[in-house]
Amino acid sequence: DIQMTQSPSTLSASVGDRVTITCRASQSISSWLAWYQHKPGKAPNLLISDASSLESGVPSRFSGSGSGTEFTLTISSLQPDDFATYYCQHYGTFGQGTKVEIK
Amino acid sequence: EVQLVESGGGLVQPGGSLRVSCAASGFTFSSYWMSWVRQAPGKGLEWVANIKEDGSEKNYVDTVKGRFTISRDNAKNSLYLQMNSLRAEDTAVYYCARERPKGAVYLDHWGQGTLVTVSS
Numbered sequence: 512d513i514q515m516t517q518s519p520s521t522l523s524a525s526v527g528d529r530v531t532i533t534c535r536a537s538q539s540i541s542s543w544l545a546w547y548q549h550k551p552g553k554a555p556n557l558l559i560s561d562a563s564s565l566e567s568g569v570p571s572r573f574s575g576s577g578s579g580t581e582f583t584l585t586i587s588s589l590q591p592d593d594f595a596t597y598y599c600q601h602y603g604t605f606g607q608g609t610k611v612e613i614k
Numbered sequence: 615e616v617q618l619v620e621s622g623g624g625l626v627q628p629g630g631s632l633r634v635s636c637a638a639s640g641f642t643f644s645s646y647w648m649s650w651v652r653q654a655p656g657k658g659l660e661w662v663a664n665i666k667e668d669g670s671e672k673n674y675v676d677t678v679k680g681r682f683t684i685s686r687d688n689a690k691n692s693l694y695l696q697m698n699s700l701r702a703e704d705t706a707v708y709y710c711a712r713e714r715p716k717g718a719v720y721l722d723h724w725g726q727g728t729l730v731t732v733s734s
Contacts (some may be wrong), residue, residue: 545720547659554709554724555651555659566722598659602719603675608658 513537515599517606523614530586532609534599539579545600546575546584548593549608555598559584586611616640616723618710623728630700634728636693636710641723644668644688647713649721650695652706660706663695664713678704700732 514537542562549555559575599606622634649664663684683696711721
């Protein structure tokens, strides 16, 4: 089975910071990767599919890149609404999540 | 507007059974694969199972194989998860989610979730 490993597990940042989250696959997954944002008590939200395709309605400060085994989610300028937990996903496997906290 | 509304969660004893449901609206339910995803308290998201548009194909995470059954009723626009032989580690919020029609399990719409607690 393919394993998905995210880093870091927790990230402390300030409004306006550039934030990067990494997701590594245990074997090549081409570009079959999604990123989700999840806030407590809310439904998760699909941000990016196919590693780099931004979903409709998602702010352009979010971007995804990578292929093969290494992927990144970047938030170019962190906004107050962005403090949440972010997950990468390949088919039936999620990464363990990265919590973005206020510094 | 796409809407997914889960129901049926609650408290159940270890070894017991429970069925959670998901009512779908705002899209042609019979044209989409559907998934169940769960989140245990303090833990991350875990994909549980999915089902093909016509119900002819189903997939499960290893930890629930043989205990959980996913099903759907396209006439009622409803998705179900029958959970048997429940364990404490099945305690979680259970979300239903719609899969993007691309075969990559991209979950583009989610419900708000229903809490299942397995405890004596």
